[in-house]
Amino acid sequence: MNAIRFETTVDEAVAGAMPKLRPMLGRRVEVIALESESASSERISFDEFLATRLRRPADVAPVTLEDMEVAIAQGALGGDA
Numbered sequence: 001m002n003a004i005r006f007e008t009t010v011d012e013a014v015a016g017a018m019p020k021l022r023p024m025l026g027r028r029v030e031v032i033a034l035e036s037e038s039a040s041s042e043r044i045s046f047d048e049f050l051a052t053r054l055r056r057p058a059d060v061a062p063v064t065l066e067d068m069e070v071a072i073a074q075g076a077l078g079g080d081a
Helices: 012-017 019-024 046-051 065-076
Strands: 003-009 028-034
Touching: 012 019, 019 028
Parallel strands: none
Antiparallel strands: 003 028
8 A cells, every 4th residue: 555644834826736634734744645535436427426327137027107006006005016
């Protein structure tokens, strides 16, 4: 794991680059940056997530509109779908 460690005074330039340090403006701080091992390259945006389509397992039959209407009616009557 790679790491970088340094001391600095939080000024406007540092606070601009790392906004979470803004409450420490004017103070001397030690900054430690550790290489992340997360799978950030595999992350997708929220819009991409919403655009993904679920795949139906091969052994499951498609659900018809009639099946959905029956399930809604049974649920409304308190029955099991």
